[in-house]
Amino acid sequence: MIENGTFKPVIVGFLCNWCSYRAADLAGTSRMGYPSTLRDIRIMCTGRLDPTFVLRALQKGADGVLIMGCHPGQCHYQAGNYKAIRRFALLKRTLRQLGLEEERVQLHWASAAEGVQFAETVARMTEQIKALGPLDWSHNWPNEDPYAVEEATE
Amino acid sequence: MSEPRVGVYVCHCGHNIASAVDVEHVAEWAYKLPFVTIARDNKFMCASTGQEQIEQDVKEHDLTHVVVASCSPHMHEKTFRNACARCGMNPYLFEMANIREHASWVHPNDRDGATNKAKALVSAAVHRVIHHQPLEPMQVNIRPETLVVGGGIAGIQAALEIADAGHHVYMVEREPSIGGHMAMFDKTFPTLDCSACILTPKMFDVGSHPHITLLTYSEVEQVDGYVGNFSVRVRKKARRVDEDLCTGCGSCWEKCPIKVLDTVFEAGLGYRKAIYRPFPQAVPKYPVIDTENCTYYKTGKCRMCEKVCQTNAIRFDAEDEILNIEVGNIVLATGYKLFDCRRIPQYGYGRLENVFTSLEFERLTNAAGPTDGKVVLRDGETVPETVAIIHCVGSRDKHYNSHCSAICCMSSLKFAHLVKEKTGAKVYNFYIDMRPISKGYEEFYHRLLHEGTTFIRGKVSEITDAAHSPEEEGKLVVICEDTLVGKQRRVPVDMVLLAAGLEPRADSSEVGHLFGVSCGDTGFFIERHPKLDPVATMTEGVFIAGACQGAKDIPDSVAQGAAAAARILSTISKGQVILEPIRASIDESRCSGCRICNNMCPYNAIDFVEDLAVSRVNPALCKGCGTCVAACPSQIITGAHFTFDQLMAEIDGIMVDVTADDPFAVEAV
Ligand SMILES: Cc1cc2nc3c(=O)[nH]c(=O)nc-3n(C[C@H](O)[C@H](O)[C@H](O)COP(=O)(O)OP(=O)(O)OC[C@H]3O[C@@H](n4cnc5c(N)ncnc54)[C@H](O)[C@@H]3O)c2cc1C
Ligand code: FES
Numbered sequence: 001m002i003e004n005g006t007f008k009p010v011i012v013g014f015l016c017n018w019c020s021y022r023a024a025d026l027a028g029t030s031r032m033g034y035p036s037t038l039r040d041i042r043i044m045c046t047g048r049l050d051p052t053f054v055l056r057a058l059q060k061g062a063d064g065v066l067i068m069g070c071h072p073g074q075c076h077y078q079a080g081n082y083k084a085i086r087r088f089a090l091l092k093r094t095l096r097q098l099g100l101e102e103e104r105v106q107l108h109w110a111s112a113a114e115g116v117q118f119a120e121t122v123a124r125m126t127e128q129i130k131a132l133g134p135l136d137w138s139h140n141w142p143n144e145d146p147y148a149v150e151e152a153t154e
Numbered sequence: 155m156s157e158p159r160v161g162v163y164v165c166h167c168g169h170n171i172a173s174a175v176d177v178e179h180v181a182e183w184a185y186k187l188p189f190v191t192i193a194r195d196n197k198f199m200c201a202s203t204g205q206e207q208i209e210q211d212v213k214e215h216d217l218t219h220v221v222v223a224s225c226s227p228h229m230h231e232k233t234f235r236n237a238c239a240r241c242g243m244n245p246y247l248f249e250m251a252n253i254r255e256h257a258s259w260v261h262p263n264d265r266d267g268a269t270n271k272a273k274a275l276v277s278a279a280v281h282r283v284i285h286h287q288p289l290e291p292m293q294v295n296i297r298p299e300t301l302v303v304g305g306g307i308a309g310i311q312a313a314l315e316i317a318d319a320g321h322h323v324y325m326v327e328r329e330p331s332i333g334g335h336m337a338m339f340d341k342t343f344p345t346l347d348c349s350a351c352i353l354t355p356k357m358f359d360v361g362s363h364p365h366i367t368l369l370t371y372s373e374v375e376q377v378d379g380y381v382g383n384f385s386v387r388v389r390k391k392a393r394r395v396d397e398d399l400c401t402g403c404g405s406c407w408e409k410c411p412i413k414v415l416d417t418v419f420e421a422g423l424g425y426r427k428a429i430y431r432p433f434p435q436a437v438p439k440y441p442v443i444d445t446e447n448c449t450y451y452k453t454g455k456c457r458m459c460e461k462v463c464q465t466n467a468i469r470f471d472a473e474d475e476i477l478n479i480e481v482g483n484i485v486l487a488t489g490y491k492l493f494d495c496r497r498i499p500q501y502g503y504g505r506l507e508n509v510f511t512s513l514e515f516e517r518l519t520n521a522a523g524p525t526d527g528k529v530v531l532r533d534g535e536t537v538p539e540t541v542a543i544i545h546c547v548g549s550r551d552k553h554y555n556s557h558c559s560a561i562c563c564m565s566s567l568k569f570a571h572l573v574k575e576k577t578g579a580k581v582y583n584f585y586i587d588m589r590p591i592s593k594g595y596e597e598f599y600h601r602l603l604h605e606g607t608t609f610i611r612g613k614v615s616e617i618t619d620a621a622h623s624p625e626e627e628g629k630l631v632v633i634c635e636d637t638l639v640g641k642q643r644r645v646p647v648d649m650v651l652l653a654a655g656l657e658p659r660a661d662s663s664e665v666g667h668l669f670g671v672s673c674g675d676t677g678f679f680i681e682r683h684p685k686l687d688p689v690a691t692m693t694e695g696v697f698i699a700g701a702c703q704g705a706k707d708i709p710d711s712v713a714q715g716a717a718a719a720a721r722i723l724s725t726i727s728k729g730q731v732i733l734e735p736i737r738a739s740i741d742e743s744r745c746s747g748c749r750i751c752n753n754m755c756p757y758n759a760i761d762f763v764e765d766l767a768v769s770r771v772n773p774a775l776c777k778g779c780g781t782c783v784a785a786c787p788s789q790i791i792t793g794a795h796f797t798f799d800q801l802m803a804e805i806d807g808i809m810v811d812v813t814a815d816d817p818f819a820v821e822a823v
Contacts, residue, residue: 001811001812003266008267010809010812012805012808012809018672018692019672021228022228022692024255024256025226025228025252025255025256027255027260028226028254028255028256028259028260029255029259031259031260031262032260033260033261033262033263034260034261035261035264035267036257036260036261036264036267036268036270036271038271039271039274039275039278039808039809040256040275041278041801041804041805041808042227043780043796043801044736044778044779044780044793044796045779045780045781047754047779047780047781047784048779048780048781048783048784048793048796049784050783050784050798050801051784052798052802053801053802053805056802056805056806057805057809060805060806060809060812060813061809061812061813062809062812070672073667074663074667074672076670076692076693076779077756077757077777077779077781078756079756080756080779080780080781083754083781083784083785087784111672111673111675112672112674112680112692113672113673113674113675113680114675119260
């Protein structure tokens, strides 16, 4: 998003209800400031994260997507975050093939007590994406489609 | 179906939100969002006036859905759902946007940024809410039995309150006896009443209560189920003594030839036998055989205990028992562990003989302890003439624990009093700040000031036996900067007591995980809300009490034990509890029977119905994590309240100002 002539990243966050959403709450109650780049969506567990959600956020204009869950071994539902790790790996592979930079889509952990770590993660990611510039996927990507087939002529 | 009519309420929360978010603007802007019939701002939405506003609008404007933008849903989602329910709306047709914790409080100096984010979050909620479905919360019956884990004073209190009300309690304690740390003490501050005198009757009550099943020397291995209906697997370690036959007479441990250093109850100062009862007042009264040290398990010989036992209660071949118990609620009261003073090498514990930890001192002064209550040096006879007590050891120090252990000031004052009373020694207390905060504590401090204890304010930098002068020869020298006088001091003493801090149990993270409770940054269990819900946890039906929740003294541990019991008794008397209807369900008509979801479920809640060749969710077992929902290749598993449509709409909504091809952007009402 361009704000007053400068680029301000829009990052869509997917936070699990039990750890990372509460870490974000804690960052709030403890008044730990971080850039207003993150727009977060609560899901019950990172295991609920359908990779489609990430693609949709990018398609709708997000410059980055941040997924956060409980630390491995600490998932409220035992192992949802392990499922998330595997799906994330596959998703990243696809995104890499589509030419998306590594930093655009990230997966991190924060326990309910880690407000500081939460705030730092958002701040760090914001800087990384600022350095990359806007993604604007919905407009850029289709035109430069490397796999585009020549239009069939009758 | 008629069009949705959404009401949006944007809360100022006094200045909490309004100081960083242009609340009026957000409300005006929200009015232009699709299907929004009414959008208002309000000083305090959670106040009765705010809630009544919702109720009134629902009636007057025929609202079908409600969005409140205010604080975290963990704070007030229930409040507003109830408000919606009161005017006949299904409470799940409500959605919350968190513009306080996630916007105003974290972007206090970025008004534009905070306001924009608030708009995005409100828009997300509006887009999402119109896809909400009415849901019926599940009512489940509560089993009246309760499990209490940990038999310290906090667990004992909780167990007795519940059992006295006539409901059954299972108490699981890891050690051979209940009592916890309190059983180790001689006197308790500030009243100096005898610890055993106030604790033993309660322990006895637990042991003999008709409504308490006491499982000592036992541990919980597995917890399944949910509030009201937990299934718990307990391993009852083999005592190797038949409890039905043993009379606790003591001839076995008197005759047992093996002496073992007792690092648990005697804090390493005293010995026990290989067959032992940790202390005379132990509940239950039966001993256990420590198979690691018993000669029989090493060489197959000895069997002395068996020979002397008159009731033939020894069972060398006994095996662990596995018990499966069903309970409705759980109290975790697993207590604390003492900071390991070896971690501060400059204090010399473990290297300098006459440096003691606080728990060691508790055993020294205990009339039933290894020295029969005589305060003496490690040689077992010399009475100290000067004693230094160091406060805050391992607490309030970023290298070890940043938290204040809450009890060390008072236990140090208690020690100063006991040393003086028993030895007449000169006592120095080295403190950083004096924090005697509870009832009667300040008075106790003043009493000590009058008793002639010397208080030196300053953090001790080192304890050494390297003498600099003849009077330091053969002594321990406490080196510290006296911050009140402003100079370095060297105080030679005979004995040093380290008031070590309280830390979470070494296994608190694994134990927490077993019960679905997380640990905070200090490692203690996290409560549901630090002020308003200190004994509940994020897992319904699991409560925490005592020092496992944070360092605290006996009165506070007792209060929490009783509070947890009261919470549980109220659910038992209701008989039922309402569960969030957030569950997965499978559209069987479209299920291809691929079974991918079957193995995804951590709770084995998905069965494969062979004759129909489809998968089916057992709603009683499902906890609503949504892992199967994301995994289904045909996208035919619905995660109630977190459906595909709802989340996709939420994403679209959250990006409403960014998306170029936003279908709603121009459609302003
Ligand atoms: C040196 C010292 C002196 C003190 N003096 C005083 C005083 O004078 N007055 C005062 O008010 N407070 C005093 N305190 C504080 C007091 O010890 C605590 O407030 C109190 O013991 C806390 O009780 P609790 O039941 O929470 O924990 P604990 O006493 O630690 O009991 C916990 C119990 O749970 C058991 N357990 C742990 N994990 C498991 C598990 N996984 N499964 C089954 N069982 C488990 C343990 O074996 C133990 O029996 C003192 C503390 C210290 C260190
Ligand atoms: S609940 Fe946090 S990752 Fe599963």
